[in-house]
Amino acid sequence: MQPVLSIQGISKKYGSIQALNNVSFDVPQGCVFGILGPNGSGKTTMLSIILDILQANSGNYAWFGKPGSPETRKQIGSLLETPNFYHYLSAVDNLNITKAISGRGDAADIDRVLEIVKLSARKKSKFKTYSLGMKQRLAIGAALLGNPEVLVFDEPTNGLDPVGIAEIRELIKQLAREGKTIIMASHLLDEVEKVCTHVAILKKGTLLTAGKVDEVLANEDIVEVSATDTAKLKLVLEGFKGYSHVKQDGKLFELYFPLGTARMEDLNRYCFEQGIILNQLLLKKKSLETKFFELTND
Secondary structure (H helix, E strand, O other), X not given: OOOOXXXXXXXXXXXXXXXXXXXXXXXXXXXXXXXXXXXXXXXXXXXXXXXXXXXXXXXXXXXXXXXOOHHHHOOEEEEOOOOOOOOOOEHHHHHHHHHHHHOOOOHHHHHHHHHHOOOHHHOOOEHHHOOHHHHHHHHHHHHOOOOOOEEEEEOOOOOOOHHXXXXXXXXXXXXXXXXXXXXXXXXXXXXXXXXXXXXXEEEOOEEEEEEEHHHHHOOEEEXXXXXXXXXXXXXXXXXXXXXXXXXXXXXXXXXXXXXXXXXXXXXXXXXXXXXXXXXXXXXXXXXHHHHHHHHHOO
């Protein structure tokens, strides 16, 4: 299937600063694609280029298999900066202005997007009376005008409290379930792990890795085990074959196996035969945070 977005060799410099260095990746249709990296990694620059706000020094990109154009741009809703609405106008009035400027959507569309972002009950309230989470939801509503196929968000949960973050996370998941392709830049590792299906990790303008979140994370199996007799368990584990190394944290042991080779039943049986009854046996993935810091650590 043709990717929604294909980026080929994009580079961008600001004077002597290399903001992006020969970055290439594809965004599949219907995915939630996270562009992840610390501040200064080039995330916003990348989004600005694919939205025709900035021009790359070299490389190219294609939306739906075609070069970017005003026509393809109408199929893309975006939220790049802090919501910028008139404080003394209502949600409906602000969206009418957005509609007129962007040329996307109609009067019925405004009611539709307000329903999606759960602001129908407050559609006549002035923007200044909204919480930060509500303001961000209205901005996403503006991006939804015209029912675009693709949504591009830059740090959609930035500055929000835990409640606001949870609201935006659920909204993104809902939009993904409806078939939208969502591209979002974030430095919040936890949010990317919970929301995204695919991820690209940038460091100082260089692409470190890209792919499905599960594949990016999964480079080994980690098995957590513990038992009442910690000292005896440690001795027993020394006789078990197949893992590359072990880490101990108090009463908990982490066994590291090559990807796909951990056999939980074999380990459980082995310990039982050696007189150890495990009270914890858990196969887990590396967290995205662990992987992210491994990749970006100098």
